[in-house]
Amino acid sequence: MSDSPAFDLFANDYDVWFSENLDLLQSEVKLIAYAWPGGGEALSVGCGTGLFETILARDHGVQIRHGVEPAEGMAAIATDRGMTVTIGTAEAADLGEATVDILLYNGSTSYIPDLKSAFSKAHRALRPGGHVVVVDVPRESGYGVLYCLANALGTWDDPIFEGVKPDAAYPLPFVQAATWHTTAERIAALEACGFEVLRTAQTLTRHPLNAPHGVEEPKDGHDSGDYVAIVARRA
Numbered sequence: 001m002s003d004s005p006a007f008d009l010f011a012n013d014y015d016v017w018f019s020e021n022l023d024l025l026q027s028e029v030k031l032i033a034y035a036w037p038g039g040g041e042a043l044s045v046g047c048g049t050g051l052f053e054t055i056l057a058r059d060h061g062v063q064i065r066h067g068v069e070p071a072e073g074m075a076a077i078a079t080d081r082g083m084t085v086t087i088g089t090a091e092a093a094d095l096g097e098a099t100v101d102i103l104l105y106n107g108s109t110s111y112i113p114d115l116k117s118a119f120s121k122a123h124r125a126l127r128p129g130g131h132v133v134v135v136d137v138p139r140e141s142g143y144g145v146l147y148c149l150a151n152a153l154g155t156w157d158d159p160i161f162e163g164v165k166p167d168a169a170y171p172l173p174f175v176q177a178a179t180w181h182t183t184a185e186r187i188a189a190l191e192a193c194g195f196e197v198l199r200t201a202q203t204l205t206r207h208p209l210n211a212p213h214g215v216e217e218p219k220d221g222h223d224s225g226d227y228v229a230i231v232a233r234r235a
């Protein structure tokens with residue numbers, strides 16, 4: 001079992017939640033496709049069930065065949081979807097030295113308390129000129145604040161959430177397992193590990209209540225998005 005047992009215990013719930021939030025899924029996939037830094041061999045760290053990688057390949061021609069994932073239940077689903085998955089965490093897995101061109105962290109940095117230990121490993125694993133794409137919910141965003149509040153209250157059932165939380169709120173075990181970082185914290189950790197941040201892009205710029213309804217086109221920056229991509233190059 002991984003350090004985040006929620007994903008071991010509730011692997012199927014993860015994809016079910018996205019099946020109830022298809023517009024949101026599409027908006028997030030479009031963000032990754034928009035931010036994608038080009039060709040080369042890619043590895044997804046914390047690849048989960050491989051849901052995004054499958055859609056990115058099918059709809060956007062973005063090929064990510066390999067993954068690292070600590071939760072065996074999630075990894076089993078990704079393997080069924082055709083990925084080659086190594087069981088391990090971003091901090092402890094052997095990513096090798098100069099072995100890959102692009103590392104994707106989609107939603108996984110929220111489950112990595114010590115970002116610097118993960119990003120220094122990433123820096124070593126990338127070939128010169130390689131890129132990291134870090135995509136996640138910023139703590140300062142609408143979803144981020146909502147998740148911190150649900151975490152503090154230990155429930156989605158508090159009356160304060162009436163008319164505020166989306167119909168299909170993110171399952172509480174996944175909320176509670178997270179360390180919600182700000183975008184500034186993610187950027188600072190990347191820079192401290194020798195990365196040069198090239199650009200940011202964002203989606204889900206409406207209130208969380210409305211975000212699941214309607215697919216949104218991504219745009220540059222990270223001033224209003226509840227899902228933000230940071231693209232950085234190994235300097």
Ligand SMILES: C[S@@+](CC[C@H](N)C(=O)[O-])C[C@H]1O[C@@H](n2cnc3c(N)ncnc32)[C@H](O)[C@@H]1O
Pocket residue numbers: 002003004007008045046047048049050051052068069070071074088089090091105106107108111112
């Ligand atoms: C929100 S899910 C994202 C999964 C997948 N990348 C996606 O976008 O569908 C977070 C994932 O990070 C994984 N995870 C938890 N702790 C981790 C760690 N220390 N290193 C890498 N991945 C981790 C979880 O098991 C889970 O699969």
